[in-house]
Structures are given as C-alpha cells and as structure tokens.
Amino acid sequence: MSLLTALLAGLVFGAGLLLSGLANPAKVLAFLDLAGAWDPSLLFVMGGALLVATPAYAFVVRRRRTLLGAAPQLPASSAIDRRLVLGSVVFGVGWGLAGYCPGPALVSVALGGMKPLLFFGAMVAGMGIYELLERRRR
Secondary structure (H helix, E strand, O other), X not given: OHHHHHHHHHHHHHHHHHHHOOOOHHXXXXXXXXXXXXXXXXXXXXXXXXXXXXXXXXXXXXXXXXOOOOOOOOOOOOOOOHHHHHHHHHXXXXXXXXXOOHHHHHXXXXXXXXXXXXXXXXHHHHHHHHHHHHHHHO
16 A cells, blocks of 8 residues: 555656646756746745645654554754755755756656756766765764
8 A cells, every 4th residue: 555655646746746847957947047037936836835745744743653554754853964964055056957856857757858867877876876975984
C-alpha cells in the first residue's frame, strides 16, 4: 500500500510541476531574473504550496503514526549550520544556472531532451560526491 501511495503522490507532484511551469527551465529562469524580465507567476505556485503544506505539517507533527500506520519521518534538527547554508547556496546556484531543481529535472528527463538528461547526470554525480565526502567525514 505504501508503494502505491508513493507512486500516486509522485504522479500528483509531477503533474503539479508540469501544470505550474516548474518543469520549464525558461519559466524558472524568468522567475529568478529579478533585474530583468521578471515573471512572478511561480511566486503564486510557491505560495499555494505553503498554504497546503503548512497545515498538513502541523497535523503530522501532532501524530505518532501516519494515515497509513508508519512512524512519521520528520527532520531531526532545526539548526542552521555551515553545511546547511553551503548546501543551500550550491542548490540555488545550480537552480539559477540550469533552471532545474531535482523534482522538475526528473519530470523533464521523462519528457526527453539532452539538457535535462545532462542536468540529471550532473545532479546524480553531485549526490555521489556528497556521499563519498560524508563517508570520509565519518
């Protein structure tokens, strides 16, 4: 049941990315171009996501079990440290240069094309490098 739920959630998420324009790097780059031809439409998408996610998170935090009976998996730390800031900067730079972040990149790979495939490969390589560095750190 949990695999089916994950599949359905992923399909809804992917459809939302397509409908909102977040899978279109040109639209994302226009949103990030504050000094040029700024397109604020994705601000409404993000605001709508917050309107849905905020009460849902408050609901989950108060429960011991999810609706499917599993233990909720919530962040263990709320600390803002150097690693979090550096990771956020790397994520933001990648998003600003390519117009993709992980979810939309995966949707775009499924739609085809060389650019999303190259971004996806670079993203997977970055995850691998992170994992190697984490193992060395431990």
